[in-house]
Amino acid sequence: MKNIRNFCIIAHIDHGKSTLADRMLEMTGTVAVKDMENQVLDDMDLEKERGITIKSHAIQMDYKGYTLNLIDTPGHVDFSYEVSRSIAACEGALLVVDASQGVQAQTISNLYMALENDLEIIPVMNKCDMDSAMPDMVEDEIIDLLGCKREEILRCSAKTGEGVEAILDAIVERIPAPEGDKDAPLQCLVFDSVFNPFRGIIAYFKVVNGTMHTGDRVRFVQTGKEYDADEIGVLKLQMKPTASISAGDVGYIISGIKTSSEVKVGDTITHVARPCEQAIDGFQEAKPMVFAGVYPIEAEDYEDLRSSLEKLQLNDASLTFTPESSVALGFGFRCGFLGLLHMEIVQERLDREFDMDVITTVPNVSYKVFTKDGGLKEVHNPAGMPDLTEIDHIEEPYIRASIITTSNFIGPIMTLCLDKRGELVKQEYISGNRMELLFDMPLGEIVIDFYDKLKSISKGYASFDWHMNGFRPSNLVKLDILLNGEQVDALSTLTHRDNAVDFGRRMCEKLKELLPRQQFDIAIQAAIGAKIIARETVKQVRKDVLAKCYGGDVSRKRKLLEKQKRGKKRMKQIGNVEVPQKAFLAVLKLD
Numbered sequence: 001m002k003n004i005r006n007f008c009i010i011a012h013i014d015h016g017k018s019t020l021a022d023r024m025l026e027m028t029g030t031v032a033v034k035d036m037e038n039q040v041l042d043d044m045d046l047e048k049e050r051g052i053t054i055k056s057h058a059i060q061m062d063y064k065g066y067t068l069n070l071i072d073t074p075g076h077v078d079f080s081y082e083v084s085r086s087i088a089a090c091e092g093a094l095l096v097v098d099a100s101q102g103v104q105a106q107t108i109s110n111l112y113m114a115l116e117n118d119l120e121i122i123p124v125m126n127k128c129d130m131d132s133a134m135p136d137m138v139e140d141e142i143i144d145l146l147g148c149k150r151e152e153i154l155r156c157s158a159k160t161g162e163g164v165e166a167i168l169d170a171i172v173e174r175i176p177a178p179e180g181d182k183d184a185p186l187q188c189l190v191f192d193s194v195f196n197p198f199r200g201i202i203a204y205f206k207v208v209n210g211t212m213h214t215g216d217r218v219r220f221v222q223t224g225k226e227y228d229a230d231e232i233g234v235l236k237l238q239m240k241p242t243a244s245i246s247a248g249d250v251g252y253i254i255s256g257i258k259t260s261s262e263v264k265v266g267d268t269i270t271h272v273a274r275p276c277e278q279a280i281d282g283f284q285e286a287k288p289m290v291f292a293g294v295y296p297i298e299a300e301d302y303e304d305l306r307s308s309l310e311k312l313q314l315n316d317a318s319l320t321f322t323p324e325s326s327v328a329l330g331f332g333f334r335c336g337f338l339g340l341l342h343m344e345i346v347q348e349r350l351d352r353e354f355d356m357d358v359i360t361t362v363p364n365v366s367y368k369v370f371t372k373d374g375g376l377k378e379v380h381n382p383a384g385m386p387d388l389t390e391i392d393h394i395e396e397p398y399i400r401a402s403i404i405t406t407s408n409f410i411g412p413i414m415t416l417c418l419d420k421r422g423e424l425v426k427q428e429y430i431s432g433n434r435m436e437l438l439f440d441m442p443l444g445e446i447v448i449d450f451y452d453k454l455k456s457i458s459k460g461y462a463s464f465d466w467h468m469n470g471f472r473p474s475n476l477v478k479l480d481i482l483l484n485g486e487q488v489d490a491l492s493t494l495t496h497r498d499n500a501v502d503f504g505r506r507m508c509e510k511l512k513e514l515l516p517r518q519q520f521d522i523a524i525q526a527a528i529g530a531k532i533i534a535r536e537t538v539k540q541v542r543k544d545v546l547a548k549c550y551g552g553d554v555s556r557k558r559k560l561l562e563k564q565k566r567g568k569k570r571m572k573q574i575g576n577v578e579v580p581q582k583a584f585l586a587v588l589k590l591d
Helices: 017-027 045-050 077-088 105-116 135-146 164-174 299-315 340-354 407-419 450-457 497-514 554-574 581-589
Strands: 004-010 057-063 066-072 092-098 120-126 187-196 200-209 211-213 217-220 226-228 231-235 239-242 244-246 250-257 268-271 290-296 320-326 330-337 358-360 367-371 376-379 391-406 423-431 434-442 463-474 476-483 493-496 522-528 531-538
Touching: 004 017, 004 077, 004 105, 004 164, 017 057, 017 066, 017 092, 017 120, 017 164, 045 340, 057 231, 066 164, 077 105, 077 187, 077 340, 077 463, 092 105, 092 135, 092 164, 105 120, 105 135, 105 391, 105 463, 120 135, 120 164, 187 299, 226 250, 231 244, 290 299, 290 320, 290 340, 299 320, 299 330, 299 340, 330 340, 340 358, 391 407, 407 423, 407 434, 407 450, 434 463, 476 497, 493 497, 497 522, 497 531
Parallel strands: 004 066, 004 092, 092 120
Antiparallel strands: 057 066, 187 200, 187 268, 200 250, 211 244, 217 226, 217 268, 231 239, 231 250, 290 330, 290 358, 320 330, 367 376, 367 391, 391 434, 391 463, 423 434, 476 493, 476 522, 522 531
């Protein structure tokens, strides 16, 4: 065990974690030269296309007689749950900072997460070979953040491989070996799982105490189910079976589990014959922040969508879903996501991996509704709002947002945050001309397009991170969209009263562009309760019934027009308006 080192790589998005992992795998000979490619651990097409890491990836390397278990983690704030799970399976972390960008918001929040778990931190400054690198300035920032000595910071370039060997030596010297007892009762922490159509569910785990052998009878503590360990092994680039795995190691188990609900991330595995006394404390539960309805386009695909979501949940434990139904869209699921990028990725993966065509409704957050009889109801969906006359007040979730930027973008960023009903808590200089701004903001305001706007007004330089900061009373109203007097529940939103009229008007104008013209007029209305606040009309397509009349009596023309009018009226009564998927997405991009 003294020769094992478990560590993860944490950093802000795009600071070079996956590239650094590539160089380490190359130098330790874990990946053959012919198999080498960029982002070798990122096995999803989506990850390679976008150049981001979505899943944490574990792999074992051998270096100078030591076994190094590396977990490469995502950097985007939406996938911070993946990072918390990876940190729970490690004793040390490489904190990678880009020498041209310096310390960013997600660097700080990931660092605090690692420090809470008592991890040994090795600061690494990457991209030192770039022309725009500012190594001395960034070193000062890291020293301010960590309180470490200047000589402890390692400089490297992950692209060229310069300085990577020094990092591998530092991992061996500085990170402690895992603590545990090989002879104690078996205790393993499940930190990830994947679905394989041929072998069932494969769970990845870290052995905290004890030893597991192939063929052992094991129990998953949370579900209480028992299985035989048909195959166990370690995670090289491919899975490599072994006869046994002991305390301190990271490995996988295949036991022919078919049902996705039987494996929970954070569960403990133990022996049936000699169980451990208590389960290991897992990681904190993922709290979904953004809720959206996901509906199959064809009603008969409902069960397929359920099984696809269950299989996806195995691989992405932060996704939550419950069944719901909508008048406009039929049966579907209300899904909880950690953020908008997470929602977009889940939609893409449903399409690519499971071939599911889905409609996603407008995302929203959860609100607490207090009724006049003293009751409390949690609402994730505007359709679930009680009647206006029953509501005493509504509370909405607030976040504490941390934005790090250079001082020349402060004005536009403050304007953006204040427009989103933010309150400035404090602002302070970190170093040079870089500042940190702290705002209290309603989560509902940042859900839709805040991050994109922040990036564009700061030319990509501002970094953003946030955490929950409780609930506060708010003057919210439910905005309904009516088509020909029929309410479209999937387009309903909860919004602040001050923004409602403007938002309703923009929504009607947008829908007017997107709805295809019918044989009858379509009235698009935005309403708060019974009060209509905005209206647009999509004009009908009509045949020129007077084309055959040239001259002649006016009563003949009127007769034809009246006949057409009666037909249109009848058509309007039986006709229904199909709302295209583009219309649901357009609401997100109203600006």
